[in-house]
Amino acid sequence: MRPKLLFLDEPTSGLDSAASYHIMKRIVGLAKQDGRTVVVAIHQPSSEVFELFHNLCLLSYGKTVYFGPASAAEEFFSLNGFPCPTMRNPSDHYLRTINKDFDPDIEQGYGKSISTEEAINSLANSYKSSQIGQQLGAQIAEIHKKGGGVLEKGSQASFSTQSMVLTRRSLVNMNRDLGYYWLRLAIIIALCLCLGTIFYDIGHSYGSIQARGSMLMFVAAFLAFMSIGGFPSFVEDMKIFERERLNGHYGVAAFVFGNTFSSIPYLLLISLTPGAIAYFLVGLQRGIDHFVYFALVLFACTMLVESLMMIVASIVPDFLMGIITGAGIQGVMILNGGFFRLPNDLPNPFWKYPMYYIAFHKYANQGLYKNEFEGQTFLNNQIGGAPTISGEAILRDEWQMQMGYSKWVDLSVLLGMVVLYRLMFFGIIKTTENVKPMIRGLRSNPSRQGNRIMENASSTPVHR
Structure with missing residues (x-):
């Protein structure tokens, strides 16, 4: 050129x-x-x-x-x-x-x-x-004088410029890295094909109630769990950030902003494409609004898991230890999310208060269940009962869902938790930056004090 x-x-x-x-x-x-x-x-x-x-x-x-x-x-x-x-x-x-x-x-x-x-x-x-x-x-x-505006003063770009550059760079890196999102997308598509064929055209029999619950729990828990595969890339991002942060290239807020917004297009793709395959093969509740809600919950869950793994990467930089830590945290959340053990059966002191309300699976399950069961009618096989049972009764009596608020509140809580997790990620980085120099100072002080004591001892005359 x-x-x-x-x-x-x-x-x-x-x-x-x-x-x-x-x-x-x-x-x-x-x-x-x-x-x-x-x-x-x-x-x-x-x-x-x-x-x-x-x-x-x-x-x-x-x-x-x-x-x-x-x-x-x-x-x-x-x-x-x-x-x-x-x-x-x-x-x-x-x-x-x-x-x-x-x-x-x-x-x-x-x-x-x-x-x-x-x-x-x-x-x-x-x-x-x-x-x-x-x-x-x-x-x-x-x-x-030949043209142009006023020369900018200062040694750093503005926050908006830093954020846009980091977002663009992160988008390029995510696109180039096969294992970051593309491999995950392929695996989730395969899993959704499995879901679609196993639960194909599920119908409205009494047995479909449990089958729908299992299918929706798998989507909310295990498909989101796949986001743990991005942890190695998160660790590399943190190493690059620490090096560039030490050189003063950009701020912590710009890094968090860029990392967050660069992942949104890929997570939307992961939520919409495989989600559509599973949703329509299974034959869940008709209506574009129901599918959009389903995809938004899946997006919020994957975003939450990514945020959680970023927090882990900022605390545990070791690859193997980070994977184990992140998987363990998610395992605890899945266990008391309200499916494997119904909410009223959870032990109160710890598992229900506070763990049941901390686990994002509670709100994901409730939102997906309300989105699927509300407005539907199922055959009732119970002897002596009515021939049909409403979806609202199933939610209240079978799944023990809290019916005092709509499914949109559950989605709002999930999105709010995404913001909270990202703020925690920001706070941990800032705290680490402030605490590390203090720790280094505390470690060096005893040796310095010891040197002063030795110097004073050697310079003090001894009288016999």
């Missing part, structure tokens, strides 16, 4: 010094040949590679330390008290001087030792008032 402006991100990574030099020399030749501008983020260039660059931009924590001719950078550092030692690669010297990742490293400047942050501030302030800095500012202002 022969672009006029070309950005290269560490094009020499993994190459030896000879290969790096020839690659960069070729790039310089292409730039001269077509009159293009090449901007390169370079990783530890050799002195030969460094000499190929015409201009140099040194950035440190949002501050421009130097931006000008590469050949003049050594003089600039020397004039500000940071001369490059003899026989040292200039690029290594510049990066060592302005890198405070490894504080408390001390730099030698102005004939005395100063901290790296002081060195950065000194160089940045000196650059602003230097002739090179003023010339660059004038050039930028002149170029800007």
Whole structure:
């Protein structure tokens, strides 16, 4: 395409010094040949590679330390008290001087030792008032007069920009990763085909009451349980986030926002396509509104499980331990969700209060059961009873459902729990960021105190 402006991100990574030099020399030749501008983020260039660059931009924590001719950078550092030692690669010297990742490293400047942050501030302030800095500012202002808006100030993008970029990146990663959603979609389609054929055209006999309940419980519990398969990808996302967060690229809220909204299209696809196969093969209650509700509950359940696994990934980064932990939590929720043990039969002290109300399966089962049984009539095989039984009576007497509110309340609770789980995920990350430095400080204090005690003991005179 022969672009006029070309950005290269560490094009020499993994190459030896000879290969790096020839690659960069070729790039310089292409730039001269077509009159293009090449901007390169370079990783530890050799002195030969460094000499190929015409201009140099040194950035440190949002501050421009130097931006000008590469050949003049050594003089600039020397004039500000940071001369490059003899026989040292200039690029290594510049990066060592302005890198405070490894504080408390001390730099030698102005004939005395100063901290790296002081060195950065000194160089940045000196650059602003230097002739090179003023010339660059004038050039930028002149170029800007030719068109465009006001230059944005600040070292970070806005929250909306961060969120959109992270959402787009997450969408691309999810699409490329076969095991993230596509394999899960294929397996859920297969399971829904199994459901559809096992419970095919279920009818309205008395036996279909239990069969419908079993089928709906499987959808709410085990199909949502498949979302646990995304845990390995969640762990990788957390590793990338921690690394980029340490570099200050974006905030926690933008990460949570991007991760949440990027998954919505895929979870909707997983809910609608397999859900339609199971719903219509089984012959559940007719009406598009009933199917839409069914798909929304399935979407909310899968979203809840993903949120739960994100919480686990933020606490338990180990792959195997995280899978076991997430599966165990869901197993407890499924067990007391109101199907395997009816609500009135659950032991009160713990399993019903509070576990039954904490488990999202309670609200998923109630919503799906109300959506399916309300308005329907089934044959009654009980001796001495009426020939038919209403769906409302089944919900109240057989399944012990709470009939004081509609199915939409159950769906609202599920969606509210999605928001709550994501807020918990946000809170855990923020808390971890604040607690880790405190723990490191507490661990280091005893050793420091011990060193002070030893120093005082060695310097105290002993009188006999």
